[in-house]
Amino acid sequence: MKSWQLKKSGNENLHLIESPTPQPQAGQVLVRTKAVSLNYRDKLVIEDKYPVPMLYPLVPGSDLAGEVVAVGSGVSRLKVGDQVISLFRPKWLRGVPSPEAMRENLGGPLPGVLAEYCLAV
Secondary structure, three states, X not given: OEEEXXXXXXXXXXXXXXXXXXXXXXXXXXXXXXXXXXXXXXXXXXXXXXXXXXXXXXXXXXXXXEEEEEEOOOOOOOOOOOEEEOOOOOOOOOOOOOHHHHHOOEOOOEOOOOEOEEEEO
16 A cells, blocks of 8 residues: 655655555454545644654654445444544543543554555554
């Protein structure tokens, strides 16, 4: 599959790469990307102007619309063919976000969505 990857900060370090398509593990789904939205935060991450340090290499991007193409064991709420969107903070589902949920964001430090396929929990 193809994805955009930052080897280090800076627009000049954003490269289209080829890598194996991930396979969903227990509790995960594999999503084929249909559309992404680049936002100001993504720009700041790429330019190393975001106030949180990033670990490289990094696939940037946090906003995705796609289709579930495979499910791992134990997944019961989604099925192949379902249309889905990403959650910027996947561990924040309701209420006040925990400190852990505040740190776990798509597109840094978690892998982002600028890829043909993405794993989701």
